[in-house]
Amino acid sequence: KINNNNFFLSSIVTFIAIMVLESKINHILLRKILLSLTLILLSLCLFFIKVKIYFVIFFLMLASFPWLKHRSFSHSIFAIIVIYFLLKQIEIIYNISNLSFFGTIGYASHLFLGDLFTKSGIPLFYPISNKKYSLGYFRVGSFFNNALEILIVVILVGSIIFSTIKI
Known part of the structure; x- marks a missing residue:
């Protein structure tokens, strides 16, 4: 079982770090790749720690948004x-x-x-x-x-x- 407080705190810190990093990248393709790979990695982590599949699907869906x-x-x-x-x-x-x-x-x-x-x-x-x-x-x-x-x-x-x- 995941310690929800640590997981959510880590998620928030990671999200902020990604947004700061993403805002510093000027190349559109690199930004899309960074965002998508981050969300795919998060999906995989959620899958491996056996979080319900709806979370995994949600973040995989978000990973496709930069390419739309x-x-x-x-x-x-x-x-x-x-x-x-x-x-x-x-x-x-x-x-x-x-x-x-x-x-x-x-x-x-x-x-x-x-x-x-x-x-x-x-x-x-x-x-x-x-x-x-x-x-x-x-x-x-x-x-x-x-x-x-x-x-x-x-x-x-x-x-x-x-x-x-x-x-």
Whole structure:
């Protein structure tokens, strides 16, 4: 049996180290390779320590994301469904209350409160259709867009914290 505290602490430290390293690499191919290999290695480690297969599948799925065209499968309704299913399995296995709900809301909010309102839009029904849907004309990286994104994140995080506090 894994000591969950050590495993989660190690995971967080490793994630931060990978993000720092990844941000320093300028070559796109090297960044993709680093991210994918790291997530594949994590998947293998989880498999060998006999973690439920849903974790392994989840991290293998994440390992494929750097190789997908941006705003393709990862920005579709099908990705939201897959993420919900995987998070629900993890929630059931480890008895983590509301993981699938909050995880799916967090992921979907990125799509429906952010990217859907940009000029480039998102392919909601990918891979069935490549048609991109857009409800706005925000430019990614603009001051207004960044300020709005920060406000929404603060509201969502505040909502999560408020809902988990036992009164």
